[in-house]
Amino acid sequence: MRTDALFLEPEANMGTRVQFSDMNLDDRLLKGIAKLGWANPTEIQTEAIPLLIEGKDVLVTAQTGTGKTAVFAIPIIQKILQAKQESLSRLPSSVKAVVLAPSKELCTQIAKCFVDLCQFCLRDLKAINIAVGRSSKSLLADKPDVIVSTPSQLLTHLRNKTIVLNKTMEWFVVDEADLIFSYGYEDDIRNIMKFLPTIYQACLTSATLLEGVLEMKSLLLHNPVTVKVEEAAAVSARLTQYHIRCQKEDKFLLIYSLLKLRLITGKTLIFVNTIDSCYCLKLFLEQFSIASCVVNSELPHNSRCHIVEQFNRGIYDIVIAVTDELSQDESTAQQSRKRKRDREYGISRGIDFQHVDNIVLFDFPLTLKSYIHCIGRTARGEESGTTLSFVCSESEEERLEKAQSNQKEHLGVVAIKPYQFKMSEIEGFRYRAKDALSAVTKTAVRQARLKEIKTELLTSDRLKTHFEDNPRDLQILRHDQALHPTKVQQHMKHVPTYLVPKSLRGQVATAAAQERGLSQMKRKKKSYCHSNKKKNRKVRSSEDPLRTFDCIISSD
Known part of the structure; x- marks a missing residue:
């Protein structure tokens, strides 16, 4: 995002930092870490990994993007490899570690982290994800060492006795523990406890220490060590936050102008609060030939994960995502139905969107927690990032003030600065934005919503076997195709x-x-390829023996 503000550079490392090689890890694990490009452990990893390797129960609290997944993944892999190496006879395969996460997307990401870390010891350690319920029985037949799941899926397997933990499990992890209760998993966790062995090592990770986390701490952990690393100052140095006050009808004018004038460039996540707003914005941008993908709880899990993967690979520049919170203006019945569609959906929290340059909060998040986790999708690791929040109502103004107060309390400064932008400079764009928005009716949004769901379901389910046999087709599958429920005017593409x-x-x-x-x-x-094909066709036709024979006959 182009601004006149200066980005502060991260402070240079002072003193000698602990290396992964100093933690007495298995050589195969160190090779996996090096392959992932992790040069040095983060502060939270430096503090927590040795404690978990020692066998202590640990409660880890740190901001998003600080590497909490590796905090528990590395010790679990190390202990399993060590136990198998020290055993005189090969230990029988069994579930030794269970990792719970609140959303399917996060489960997929955690399982991938385990596989990537174990790429040099896959014969000795298997980790699977059963959260999506896809051929779980066949996966479990391989007798994995590590299982990643949502609480509801794990409880189903425990009740069906397809998974037995009371004899073999040694490690129990709950990732993003503060979301477990907000996703309605409290009863599931209590029921899972009945199936666990008496003695096990546990770890909880969380970005906040809410009441639910403290309750889970007393429920699952025994004499735990709390590791809390405050990296707010370091994050604020890499993250530049802006807000812009505007009228509700000007939000579309602003996003169109900022994108077309190249004031927003690079990989961008745009957050909205409802699914209808998601498609409304996509259809609006289509009028100006601005391609984007949408991610929401209605789409199949496979499609959501594929979109995130392709965004990380740089295939898409713009993703419009619905926050995990439900809109306050929806009725209770609608909220209930929406949550039942996929209550294990989670995008604003925990998902590792990589190399995100900008976060645009088209709708200001409904809670302070949601705001923190939305902006946490950028400025991860040592990278810089920019956020821009649209504020256009009294309720959003109150939420902005709450976010500013929170940051002033923790950072000592107001980090969310006003974005210096003159609306008068883009008045010439107003008629175009108004014209494009008039074409995005409720009917158009409903049709687009249905079309997208049908397309993604077809891709996700019916073509699953095809993609398994033809993985290259999956690589080139795109999710940013235009929905076009309205006529797109070609002259709107250019400014x-x-x-x-x-x-x-x-x-x-x-x-x-x-x-x-x-x-x-x-x-x-x-054109070159087309002309070559025509030439090739001419050569082949001239050499065709039948055509030559016809010519000879006609000449006679």
């Missing part, structure tokens, strides 16, 4: 020079020239 503010004309002209250059190269390449 006339006279509408561009004078200070930005050079930047916009350069970007437009680059785009034209790329499109021309694509057309030339396509």
Whole structure:
């Protein structure tokens, strides 16, 4: 996002930092860590990993993006490898560790972390994800060492006796513990406790110490060590936060102008609070040929994970995501139905969106916790990031003030600064935005919603076998196709020079020239391939013996 603000550089490392090699880890595990590109452990990893390897119960609290998954994954892998190596005869395969997470997306991410860390010892350690309920029985037949699941899925298997933990389990982990209760898993956790052995090592990770976390701490942990690392100051140095006050009808004008004028560039996550708003914004951007993907709880889990994966690979630049919170203006019945669609959906929290440059809060989050976790999708690790919040009502103003007060309390400064932007500079865009928005009716949104769900279901279910046999097809599958329930006017794709503010004309002209250059190269390449095909067809036809024979006959 282009601004006049200065980005503060992360402070240089002072003194000697602990390395992963100093933790007496298995060589195969160290190779996996090196392959992932983890040069040095984060502060929370430095503090917590040795404690877990020692066998202590640990409560880990740290901000999002600090590497909490590796905090428990590395000790579990190390202890299992060590036990198998020290055993005179190979230990029988059995479930030795259970990791619970509140959402399916987070379970997929955790399981991938285990697999990546174990890439040099896959014969000695198996980790599976049973959260999605996809051929769980066949996966369990391989007798995995580590199981990753949501509480509800694990409880189902325990009751059906397809998983038995009371004899073999040694480690029990609850990731993002503060969300477990808000997702309605309190009863599930208490019922799971009945199936656990008497003695086991436990770990809880959380970004906050809410009442539910403290309750779970007393329920699951025995004489625990609490490891709390405050990295708020370091994060604030890499994260620049802005807000802009506007009228509700100006939000669409703003997002269109910021994207088209290249004031927002790079990989961008746009958060909204409802599914209808998600499709409304996508259809609006389509009017200007701005491609985007949508992620919400209605889409199949496989599609959601595939979108995140492709976004991380750089295939998409813009993803419009619905926050995990339900809108307050929905009725109780609607809320109940929405949660039943997939109550294990979670995007704003825990998911590792990689290399995100910008977060745009098109709808200001409903709670302070949701705001913190939405902006936590950027400025992860040692990277920098920018957030921009649209504030257009009294309720959103109150939530903004609450977020500012919270940051002032923890950082000593008001970190969410006003974005210096003159609405008068984009008045020329207003008629275009109004024209495009008038085409995005409730009927159009409903049709787009149905079309997207049908398409994704077809891709997710019916083509599953095809993709298993043809993985390359899955790699090129795109989720940012235009829905087009309304007529798109082609002239809206380009911005006339006279509408561009004078200070930005050079930047916009350069970007437009680059785009034209790329499109021309694509057309030339396509034309070249097409002409070559025609030449090849001519050569083949001239050499066709039947055609030659016909010519000979006719000449006679």
